[in-house]
Amino acid sequence: MKELFTIDTHDYNSDGHVHVRPSARAIIEKDGRFLVMHSRKYDYYKFPGGGIEAGETPEQALIREVREESGYFVKPETIEEFGRVLRRNRDAKDPDAIFEQHNYYYFCEIGEERVPITQEDYEIEEGFEPLWVECLFALTRFNRDALRRKVGDPALIEREMRMFDLADEAMRKRLFARDEAGAIRALGKISQDGSPTEAGQAVPDYADMLSFVKETLEPVQTEGEGGIGAHKLEFGYSRFEHTKRVLGWSHRLYERTPDKTGLRYEDLMIATIFHDVGRAVSAVSGGDHAAEGVPITRKYLLSHGYPEDRTEYICGLVADHSCKWRMNDPDIDRNLLMLMEADLLDDMGVLGLVMDSMIVRGRKEDATFFDCYNHYCRYTLPMQKESPMVTPEGRFFWDEKTEIVERFVELLHRDITI
Numbered sequence: 001m002k003e004l005f006t007i008d009t010h011d012y013n014s015d016g017h018v019h020v021r022p023s024a025r026a027i028i029e030k031d032g033r034f035l036v037m038h039s040r041k042y043d044y045y046k047f048p049g050g051g052i053e054a055g056e057t058p059e060q061a062l063i064r065e066v067r068e069e070s071g072y073f074v075k076p077e078t079i080e081e082f083g084r085v086l087r088r089n090r091d092a093k094d095p096d097a098i099f100e101q102h103n104y105y106y107f108c109e110i111g112e113e114r115v116p117i118t119q120e121d122y123e124i125e126e127g128f129e130p131l132w133v134e135c136l137f138a139l140t141r142f143n144r145d146a147l148r149r150k151v152g153d154p155a156l157i158e159r160e161m162r163m164f165d166l167a168d169e170a171m172r173k174r175l176f177a178r179d180e181a182g183a184i185r186a187l188g189k190i191s192q193d194g195s196p197t198e199a200g201q202a203v204p205d206y207a208d209m210l211s212f213v214k215e216t217l218e219p220v221q222t223e224g225e226g227g228i229g230a231h232k233l234e235f236g237y238s239r240f241e242h243t244k245r246v247l248g249w250s251h252r253l254y255e256r257t258p259d260k261t262g263l264r265y266e267d268l269m270i271a272t273i274f275h276d277v278g279r280a281v282s283a284v285s286g287g288d289h290a291a292e293g294v295p296i297t298r299k300y301l302l303s304h305g306y307p308e309d310r311t312e313y314i315c316g317l318v319a320d321h322s323c324k325w326r327m328n329d330p331d332i333d334r335n336l337l338m339l340m341e342a343d344l345l346d347d348m349g350v351l352g353l354v355m356d357s358m359i360v361r362g363r364k365e366d367a368t369f370f371d372c373y374n375h376y377c378r379y380t381l382p383m384q385k386e387s388p389m390v391t392p393e394g395r396f397f398w399d400e401k402t403e404i405v406e407r408f409v410e411l412l413h414r415d416i417t418i
């Protein structure tokens, strides 16, 4: 198991006998909330869990401890390793010995069923109660305060405090990945539920397409520091992340459009997934990324059983997606227009503000708030105000972003001027 950190108080005789005590602890999330144990007596928090008994595996101990402390049943199949924390200090019961605790932390899920809590004496004495909290990081301040007040077991309180911080970040990553996976699954489901999937045709495997594009873009994923991108951005910009966001915009635009004449949902989704795949080649060759994307898209689709005419249509969308000057052509293909609008909607609004702040900082190490404000006024805001959107749906989302950026810059001006 991955080593997270060590707490060593160095208050022991290093030649002393070592008493090893392993323990298992659970990081449990349900509907965005986390299960923790609160000490009513000292007002600090810890994760549910406890000592691994003789003959028990860490997983068995985890299930038993969670049941005893909170009454919930851990689903064994959901147990997943997070990391190990080593704690070493003088043994309170045997001053000549070293107390060494190996704490194994796991992510896991619980079922609905609940039984009464059975607590050990010290747990009753500290008034431990299971609680659901919104944010693990917010608990660190309680433990920090308990350390200041010198109550309870300082090594335990410090360990759990640091774990709240680590687990908070890890959970955020996990929940983000889960939302993302859910969104991809939802895309597949939408086609199944009656949008334009032609009869007898299999639902496209968007997840497989996305992972193909991800793998293809991997070597050039991040433009910026150390990347190969032709447009050198001064921070880590992932083309694949951009692709996923544009996919979100294509989907949103499609959903919002009442008249779907000429729109082909699946072709739009597939073209969006592949629209920038050519960056994998153009980053090295210096060629046009839209054109470079065509053979890659064609090869994938044909080898996955897509008929030639549909494949060519999708390739056409990929090939033309950069020709943004065609957006005002009244005869433009509606799917192409939607892809273009989706592509342009990304990197704007609040995301544009974050991105431009990173660019400012990348260019100038001692960048100030004024430098950012200056950049927003000269580049971000004018670009945002010049809407390239053609459809009412595109305009709706663009205007929403413009409003936010205008207000942001206005408030920033107020905040940095006296």
Ligand SMILES: [Fe+2]
Residues within 6 Å of the ligand: 275, 276, 289, 290, 321, 322
């Ligand atoms: Fe592009």
Ligand SMILES: [Fe+2]
Residues within 6 Å of the ligand: 242, 246, 275, 276, 343
């Ligand atoms: Fe793009």
